[in-house]
Amino acid sequence: MKTRSLLSQDKIWSKFSNDKVDIGERLAKVIRTLEKAAPLNRPLRGLSIGSSNEPQFRILQSHFGGGLYLLDIDRTALSAVRERVFRQKTKNVRTITKDFKKIFLDAAKTKAFLQNKLGGKKVDLITLEHSLYYSEESEWPRFIENLYRYLLAPTGAIHCVLMASRSRNPSTTTWLYNYFAGKFFGHKNDQSLPRFKRELRENPVFKRAQILSAKSHVHFWAGSFRHFMAVVWMILLYPHIHPYSPSQRKEIAHTISRRFFRKKSPLIQEQDHLVIYRGIPFKGLI
Numbered sequence: 124m125k126t127r128s129l130l131s132q133d134k135i136w137s138k139f140s141n142d143k144v145d146i147g148e149r150l151a152k153v154i155r156t157l158e159k160a161a162p163l164n165r166p167l168r169g170l171s172i173g174s175s176n177e178p179q180f181r182i183l184q185s186h187f188g189g190g191l192y193l194l195d196i197d198r199t200a201l202s203a204v205r206e207r208v209f210r211q212k213t214k215n216v217r218t219i220t221k222d223f224k225k226i227f228l229d230a231a232k233t234k235a236f237l238q239n240k241l242g243g244k245k246v247d248l249i250t251l252e253h254s255l256y257y258s259e260e261s262e263w264p265r266f267i268e269n270l271y272r273y274l275l276a277p278t279g280a281i282h283c284v285l286m287a288s289r290s291r292n293p294s295t296t297t298w299l300y301n302y303f304a305g306k307f308f309g310h311k312n313d314q315s316l317p318r319f320k321r322e323l324r325e326n327p328v329f330k331r332a333q334i335l336s337a338k339s340h341v342h343f344w345a346g347s348f349r350h351f352m353a354v355v356w357m358i359l360l361y362p363h364i365h366p367y368s369p370s371q372r373k374e375i376a377h378t379i380s381r382r383f384f385r386k387k388s389p390l391i392q393e394q395d396h397l398v399i400y401r402g403i404p405f406k407g408l409i
Contacts, residue, residue: 130199132357135350140343142392146252146284147182149337149396152408153282154186157247160278160403168246170194170274172223173254180204184216187248192241194219224258224266233269245276252284260314268328271399278402287338287393288315293382296358296392303359307371316395323399333400335409341392348384355379355390 137143154167161167166189171180173195183191193216195201201218208216219240226232237243249270258266270281289312290297297312304310320336323329345351359375361367367375383390400407 129357129363130197132353135345136343136354136357139345139350139354140341140392142341142343142394145339145341145394149284149339149398149409150182150250150252150282153248153280153398154182156400156403156407157278157280158186159405161247165189167248168192168241168244168276169248169250170241170246171250171252173257174250174252183248183250184213188215190241190244190246191216192219192246193217194221194223196220196222223254224262227266227269228258228262230269230273233273237274241274245274245279247276247279249275249279249281250283251281253286255283255285255314255316260319263319264322264326267323267399268326271328271332271401275401280401280403280407281399283316283397285314285316285395286312287395288312288318290393292391292393294388294391296390299355299390300358300360303367303371303375304365307367308365310365316397320397329399331401333398333403333407335398335400335407337396337409339394339396341394342389343392344387344389348380351384351390352376352379 157167167187168189168191169183169187170192171183171194174180180193193201193204195218198220201220204216205218207213208218226236237245255263267281275281287295287297289301292298293302301311304312317336320334323332323334343354345354355375356362359365359367361372382388396409398407398409
């Protein structure tokens with residue numbers, strides 16, 4: 124069975140779900156909070172980690188006139204951004220091809236990144252929208268602490284989005300992943316933003332920060348079974364993480380056809396949002 128590239132799978136997901144709309148709405152609230160707190164004569168600066176060419180790019184580009192930095196390991200995604208930036212003369216955007224885990228887990232490298240890539244100027248917003256999947260939860264405290272300490276401006280925010288780690292609803296992406304990855308590989312989603320929020324609140328580094336969370340629901344439906352399955356394989360991490368056998372893939376496809384496609388029932392993604400506000404003298408939005 125042929126599998127699509129992760130980039131093409133994500134494009135299908137973006138086209139036929141309201142995920143980017145959901146992220147955009149939350150992002151707009153965070154930006155509104157930052158703009159209320161910042162002086163009107165100071166352009167905002169932003170760093171997007173791992174979501175280079177996604178639709179919310181336009182929201183960021185229009186608000187961060189002081190500089191928008193897009194960091195991603197995916198050269199193809201960044202090349203599409205560079206072509207658009209050149210064609211549309213978007214002067215405030217810069218692309219950076221790097222693996223964020225090789226930078227931000229190390230304090231010295233994070234400081235060097237500030238000087239060498241951000242021109243020595245800290246940023247008002249850092250976004251991690253579906254990016255934390257690519258690191259272990261045990262690494263998150265060090266990772267977020269380095270971003271907070273060395274890259275985030277005195278008045279700023281870090282916005283994170285992840286699929287919920289637990290769900291009892293069999294129509295959700297979380298349930299599907301935990302069921303099939305658990306059944307065939309003994310693996311379950313163990314990356315939890317709500318749990319991480321509790322850990323952050325116990326960390327003295329974030330003592331003065333506002334740490335807010337929210338939940339949302341995203342719906343996905345595609346009229347093509349091939350498109351539908353492309354997104355299912357992306358969610359089930361096939362083949363990059365879990366090499367489901369031909370018989371296992373057949374069982375999964377049959378289940379998706381019977382439970383969703385034939386009934387024209389959408390796949391639901393329960394999402395967790397986490398915002399860490401720094402230096403905001405009023406209640407921030409999320």
